[in-house]
Amino acid sequence: MGAEAERAVPEAEEWADIAPDAARRLVGAAVQAFAERGYHATTTRDIAGRAGMSPAALYIHYKTKEELLYRISGIGHEKALRIMEDAAAAGGTATERLSGAVRTFVRWHAEHHTTARVIQYELQALGEEHYAEITALRRRTDRLLRQIVQDGVDAGEFHVADVPGTTLAVLSLCVDVARWFSADGARTPDEVGALYADLVLRMVGAEWAGTSGR
Amino acid sequence: MGAEAERAVPEAEEWADIAPDAARRLVGAAVQAFAERGYHATTTRDIAGRAGMSPAALYIHYKTKEELLYRISGIGHEKALRIMEDAAAAGGTATERLSGAVRTFVRWHAEHHTTARVIQYELQALGEEHYAEITALRRRTDRLLRQIVQDGVDAGEFHVADVPGTTLAVLSLCVDVARWFSADGARTPDEVGALYADLVLRMVGAEWAGTSGR
């Protein structure tokens, strides 16, 4: 990476691989608008306007408004899944893997809260087929996390009575960061990630959990 | 309560104090529609249709579609606040009060997940003034929960490094139940409430937390 590109806005490089330039600008504009007002409250005119184009220009690059949401959702969910995959495949104890997974997953949801808010809370606006496709990605993420928790239980590191229920709660907790996180809030994405990793280790009854608060 | 009124649908009595009958039916229809599709994707025609009325009939009872959301949001948030107030005012240790608060709060969000989904996830559709009013109710709920946590820390029952952050996480966790809970899922509202009460006690490092899983 060139040292001169300091990227004040994380979103700037988030869609770097989308070409041409106009298509990328449209995605960026749509993410912002969808996150602010919601999919249905956002007009194609608004999206095009933010991208510096006429309303018609949008349809050169995307067939419908829904396709725009679908693209955003796909890329976002693949990124979230990748994070979970990497954490699950990492070495170390279940405790270390769970801690890493939560820290990274939460940090991404905080850092990219605009994108995350769209992919997590505008799902229902997807068409039926697209919705099913995205749901499959979500289930894979859930399975990976559940396996880490199960590994910890099997190894005697965690103490969890209801593994699926606890996993669901953990995922719900982490995802919901996208809803309340604000860039000008009191906490950095790093700090939230660290806090949440600690909280989740407590939730699963990890042996050494809670040390930091004791 | 009469033994013959078995209420298969919890929503049926949720708006019991709204009169006249048509206004109540409209609120019920709006809650269902808003929860299913979201506020902006719901048309006034849809709401009126579900309530068995013509589109115009809606405007006899509510000035705008937004007012309908505002009424729903107000009643729902007041109920949620009441739950938290009762739990905070209850006797017993901080551990008992936190456990009770979470169990009841979560049970309500599961049992009334349709209403809860609307009041928690369609907030942004409110007008500016209404939004501010509702936000005030939300802040009171947050303060009450935070005080319980702080009490537990002060009493040495809890071990929490970051009280506001942990409280935020707990509230986020509990509220998000409304998003994923389904009446035909594997768990009853009671079960979810019990699970979450346990998880939250672990999150705050309550002295005896985690017993059930160990």
Added chain:
DNA sequence: GTCTATACGATGATAGAC
């Protein structure tokens, strides 16, 4: 209070010039 009919602005999407 409810209905039918309708005003009227906004919206997703397209046509055709450049």
Added chain:
DNA sequence: GTCTATCATCGTATAGAC
């Protein structure tokens, strides 16, 4: 590829009869 102009439709809300 982008723009201007425009279409067809939908959506909120109102008017006026009953």
